[in-house]
Amino acid sequence: MSSNLTFLNTSWFWPVLIGWVVLLLVFLWKEWSQAGKKRFLLKISLSVLAVSSLALIALKPAINEEVREGNVLIITEDFKQDQLDSLKKAYRKIKVIDYRKDEILPELKTSKQIFVLGRGISVFDLYQFEDLPVTYLAGDTLAGIVKLNYNHKNRVGNNLQVQGRFLKPKFGNRLVLEDAGGTAMDSIVFTSEENKNFKLETELKVDGNYIFNLTEKDSLGEILGRDALPVIVNKEEVLRILILNSYPTFELKYLKNFLAESGHELLVKNRITTGRFKFEFFNTENTNLGRLDEETLEDFDLLISDTGALRNLSSSETSALQNSIWETGLGLFLLGEANTLNSVGDFSVFELERVSGTETEIDNLPEVSIAKQPFQLKKEFGLEEIHNSNSSILSGYKRIGQGRIGTTLLENTWQLQLEGRQEAYQKIWSQLLEQISKRTSVTASWKAKNDFAFKDQAFELQLRTSVENPRVRDENDYLIPLKQDLNNSELWTGKTYPQKTGWQKLKIEQDSTSVFNYFVHNAEDWQALQSNRTSEENNRFFQQEIVEEKSVKMPIAINSLWFYGIFLISMGGLWLEPKL
Structure with missing residues (x-):
């Protein structure tokens, strides 16, 4: 069968085929007495045509043809009236759809050209415009x-x-x-x-x-x-931190002061020469710290070390550190030059990519210029991001057993304090400490994938838990569907549509102590912010290049009058044949 030919009523195919065979057998049985006569074949041919016509009327055959309808104009919030008037004048027969009325979008794949005016299409509807010829004309910006x-x-x-x-x-x-x-x-x-x-x-x-x-x-x-x-x-959480230092740096000097002023318990082991060390204690009693073992490391939440100090550890100390990370959840933060991060044996867990530029502005600290090394962390499976600059990952960590190993490619952050930007310095290091230090014993951790939750709009969440087949319920005790990550069995994602404003919560059915609190805004809140974000998302989406305009084919039914005509002619022939 040709790929261009199809049937609109494909579900009727087998019943119609059986009926076609039965009717054809009836006609053959009726005319079999005249077998051998010269008009027998004519009558059988007319019978086949008549029965086949009935079958085709039921199945409705169609031919796949390329279809291009007209142009489409979609109006969204904050559109410009002059743009609307110009397009209506240029395209007299353009089809206008008012997206503001929450109408369901029609089939758009057959449109020659689509124009979107105003704020733009909601993110959850953009998939309907993939690979389509769309021109986006941004609307008025809200104050x-x-x-x-x-x-x-x-x-x-x-x-x-x-x-x-x-x-x-x-x-x-x-x-x-x-x-x-x-x-x-x-x-x-x-x-x-x-x-x-x-x-x-x-x-x-x-x-x-x-x-x-x-x-x-x-x-x-x-x-x-x-x-x-x-x-x-x-x-406020007080951390117990151990610092291993093989050589003095301004970065470490200012970091020690910051950690001590923040109230953290801090023990610093400075290497003077081979086998000789100087110890410093902040907010804690002086203790005798000899070789590192699992019992000693169990008291700490975070170990900060330069790569040189890690390489100088004995094999027993290295083994104890590995076990503490895997089994008790100790956090390890690596300081040092980027080209030395892959020289620390089993702690070399990051892949780097060389980039240009040694200054940047990280995403959550706009207008604060920070020095960085000419590298970025390679985005790979298992890497969790902490600091980004556009698409570059500057700080991150990997989960190693129960613990985490992290690093940053930012450097000379101490200069922020000299420039009077103590708040930026505090924010950077607080985020690093919070993300890499030892976790408190919890069965689940939650993360919102949206900055804001709005009433009756999709709110996406991420759940990381050791609970097998977790069941999450909202404040109304409704079950939230979850999807498990293909590569990480403890990672789940879900989506809910909150129906009430104010503080709401989600909880795991198997563990009532694991609760996630989030705030739901009215849909009318943050209008300027929502408008700007939607417009930016539409600009990014509709700027994607369409590599090849694919022709759209749709089944066009063959007019049934043809088959009625063949049926009438065939039946008329069978009726006239005995009279000739």
Whole structure:
């Protein structure tokens, strides 16, 4: 059968075929008495045509033909009216779809050209536009906060730092960071109508789940807009840290001071010459630290070492360190030149790629220039990212048994303190310590894949747990479907559509103590931010090059009147034949 020929009612094929055979046998039986006569073959041929016509009327044969319908214009929020008018004038018969009305998108694969106007298509609908000829025309930009960066999870004693960018501010208006009671904690005044980067902060004093607010007010104090900032504040955690140092550096000097001032218990073992060491103790009693063994290392949450100190460990100390990482969850943080990271034996777990440039701005610290080595961590299975600069991974770790081995390619971070950027320095090292140090004993760890959760919109989460076949339920006790990672049996992803605003929680059915708290916003919150992110995502998606425009073929049914005609002619022939 030709690949261009198909049947619309393929599910009827076998019943129709059986009926075709039965009817044909009936006709043969009826005419068999005239076998051998010269008109026998004519009557059989007419019978076959009549029965086949009936079968084809039932099956509805169709031919696959290339179809190109007209142009399509999709209107989204914040579109420009002049763009709409111009396109309607240029394409008189263009089909207009109003995406704002939550209409289901029609079949678009047969369209010659698609125009998307305004904010753009929601991320969850973009898959419908893959490999299609789409022109995206961005709409009007909304006034308000379009960039936002802050830690959703923080610790007591740290400062909540909120950074962002405000578009089209009005002269004299204020942007205020308020606590849950409406008390102003920090604010800025817009002294011009130019787009402005802002930074607001306040100290976190008590643990708990809190809702701060970013409020825009006019010069008279009237509220023009307010958006919620959910923050989970955890109790301050004191780490016990061991540092192995083979040579003095400014990086280590400033790091020791930072760790000590943060209240961590710190023991430093400095190598003077072969076999001779100098010990330093901060926030802890002086202890006699000889050779490293598993019993000694069990008391520490994190070991920070340069590559030279690791290479100088004896075979028994190396074995004890390996076992402590695998079995008790000790964290190991490697300091040193990038070209020495692969010279530490079994601790050489990172692959590097050489890149140009020795300065960068990491993603969560915009406008802070930091020195780095001319390398990046190669993205590979098992590598967890901590610091990124665009697509480059600058800091990360790998899970080794129960523990973690991490490193960073940032260097000379101590210069941030000399430049008065203590907050940036604190943020970088706090993130490194938190991610690599020994984990508290928990059966599950949760991670949100969305910055914000909105009512009735998809919220994606990631769950890492040793619980076999975990069952996650929401606040309404509904079961959340989970998908297991193909390469990691303890990694699961899920998606839920929260129906209520405010603080919500998810929990594992098999372990009620493992709870994930998240905050759900109204769909109308953070309009400028949502609009900007959707527009940027549409720009990225629709700029993807279509390598080859594939022709779209659709089955076009053959007109059934042809088969009715053949049937009538055949039956008429059978009726007339005896009379001739």
